[in-house]
Amino acid sequence: MPETKYKKDEDFNEWYNEIVELADLCDKRYPIKGMNVWRPYGWKLMNHVDRQIREEMEKTNHQEVYFPLLIPESLFKKEEEHIEGFGSEVYWITHAGTNELEERWLLRPTSETAMYPMFSIWIRSHADLPLKIFQIVNTFRYETKQTRAFIRVREIHFFEAHTCHVDFEDAEKQVKEDREIADRLLKKLCMPYIFCKRPEWDKFAGAFYTISIDVLMPSGRTLQLGSIHQYQDNFSKPYEISYETEGGEHNYCHQTTYGMSERILGALIGIHGDNKGLVMPPAVAPTQVVIIPIIFKGKEKEVLDACEILSKKLAEKNIKSHVDNRDISPGTKYYDWELKGVPLRIEIGPRDLDKKEIILVRRDTGEKKSVSQDASIETITVELDNISKSLYENAKKFLDENMHRVQSVEEAKNKKGIVELPWCGNDDCALEIENILDGNTLGEPIEDDEECKKYSCPMCGKPAETWMRFAKTY
RNA sequence: GGGCCCGUAGGGUAGCUUGGUCGAUCCUUUUAGCUUUGGGAGCUAGAGACUCCAGUUCAAAUCUGGGCGGGCCCA
CATH class of the missing domain: 3.30.930.10 (Bira Bifunctional Protein; Domain 2)
Known part of the structure; x- marks a missing residue:
């Protein structure tokens, strides 16, 4: 791979x-x-x-x-x-x-x-x-x-x-x-x-x-x-x-x-993105569904027609699809569209036509499944939605796991991502923390939070007024 | 502001130390034709590069200086 x-x-x-x-x-x-x-x-x-x-x-x-x-x-x-x-x-x-x-x-x-x-x-x-x-x-x-x-x-x-x-x-x-x-x-x-x-x-x-x-x-x-x-x-x-x-x-x-x-x-x-390329959220993907015809000699027309029919049906539901009928091998097309991050791939070949099925492959998980042609539009809609959800959830999980609320600079030092420390409101204290952590001050949360008032500023020891976030930045 | 590194086809590389065997290696890319197509196909024939200028030398991708371009580290 x-x-x-x-x-x-x-x-x-x-x-x-x-x-x-x-x-x-x-x-x-x-x-x-x-x-x-x-x-x-x-x-x-x-x-x-x-x-x-x-x-x-x-x-x-x-x-x-x-x-x-x-x-x-x-x-x-x-x-x-x-x-x-x-x-x-x-x-x-x-x-x-x-x-x-x-x-x-x-x-x-x-x-x-x-x-x-x-x-x-x-x-x-x-x-x-x-x-x-x-x-x-x-x-x-x-x-x-x-x-x-x-x-x-x-x-x-x-x-x-x-x-x-x-x-x-x-x-x-x-x-x-x-x-x-x-x-x-x-x-x-x-x-x-x-x-x-x-x-x-x-x-x-x-x-x-x-x-x-x-x-x-x-x-x-x-x-x-x-x-x-x-x-x-x-x-x-x-x-x-x-x-x-x-x-x-x-x-x-x-x-x-x-x-x-x-x-x-x-x-x-x-x-x-991942090691195969981009992964585009369905909402901004220029192509949401790519349809790959699997062509064998003598059955080209049948397969291509099925692809076009599906593409038209998707268009009626405002789903942006593309039939990739380039004269290159299917494997090459898979890699190509994976790199571009198209959320959902559909494969249609003679075998599928016989069974009145199509094959769906998710870009984010690589999961592959056959669905009946009759139910295809509904399934595609649901799958696109599932992809959005799981992209968000994975990213949210990463963010949550890398936001740390701590009380001392020592603890903060060992954390990856974003740290929140109690802060007294004095610029010099925050700047000193920046120095120690070799990061930048992001700012304070915009939501009111009384909890920090229980703690004191790790630099000067005065009562904290707010949480202050620090992280390495781009 | 101070210091360091790099520059060979579209991309990635070999060659540079010790100049000649370079008419520049390999992979990828690319053009035409035939043949193929369920995870990067094959064959045949083509295309494509030493960053620029100056110097040293019988001879420079290779050595020296400068320009241009790119990158890194420190303040």
Whole structure:
């Protein structure tokens, strides 16, 4: 049974690199570090993820827009913390044609500073609020560290939603809705996750607070898939985004943003994949069912017809199937579609036709069974559902087994994955723990939890205010 | 910012120490034809590489210097 050269549970990072290449997701040979070419299958997968995001946006009344890639320096510099946070990783445009520009332009690292001057023009009255927009675009960040396909890149495929509200409370409602969106989306992708309220020193530049969406990769490192930010009026003041109330007063808006990136794809690869290749959750699999005709001389037509009929029936039930009638051996096709992560494979050959059966093979478990042709559609629907469930359950089990709530740094040291320690609220204590554990502070759980108050901070011994999570991160 | 390593077909490799036997090995890939098809089929005939520039030399994939590209470690 041919498998990847590197095994997922032995050398995850090498395995990941191998899979990305084998499955035709991206080409890292483009001669700029961290700027990879999206190959057809990778782009298709990303588009399927984006489609799910668009669906969620539609359901929650967000409008899709597209803002320019270039931002003038003067707009970028209106909010001080924001510049400090992003300044060092911005690409600058200094020349156009043969002229040096009077004012430099930058490639968006994120779009606040492009959008907000326009919001200021658009929003006049309380009736214009809430404003809820989003875009799916490429953003640029000059990474100096090691890059990794879909996980740390310089040109980032990025979803960003921006909202404006009448007051803090309404913005808080948006944060809640964003959390629900993340939950629905990641459930579809069969990915368990955690929300963390980022510590003060690590929140988004300019935000009032930041909630991160993190998943745990099989290597034991966490990967931040996205974040939800409450800006309060931190941006609306410098960008003058205000509205007139019913009473005729002028108030500043309260704003939120919600961003996620191509890291979702990185997580899908890492969390569900195995040594045979990708395993795609049915919700985002471009092909959910692949049908392999087993052809013998003289019976080609009969078999191919049966495949096409089944494919049509599946289409009627909105199940995406593909009949692979390439002139290569069936074994090759099996490996091919396993590598691509198609959740369910169906084999139809002359023997099956005689018995009025088809053969189903699950990608995740390899389980193989014959079912009667009459009941096939129902069985396929059920199987796809079962695959989703078991992908989620396995990933959830891994996450649960690798989240540890402990009281001392000593205990924390021996744990793989994410640890939660009682924390007094003092930055220095958390930073010291980071040092000892050689990891990063993820943040505190967003759910209220009184239990930690029983314990004390392992560094200074003062009473704990909250749990604080630490992990090695990507 | 400091240190280290690497560069041979699309991918993976051998050759480099000690220059000549290299008209560059093997696997994979790929083109055409025949034959096959229930887990990567076979045969025949083809295709495809020494990162670039300069130097040393009778002779450079191999030695020297530089450029470009890639990677790692430390701060």
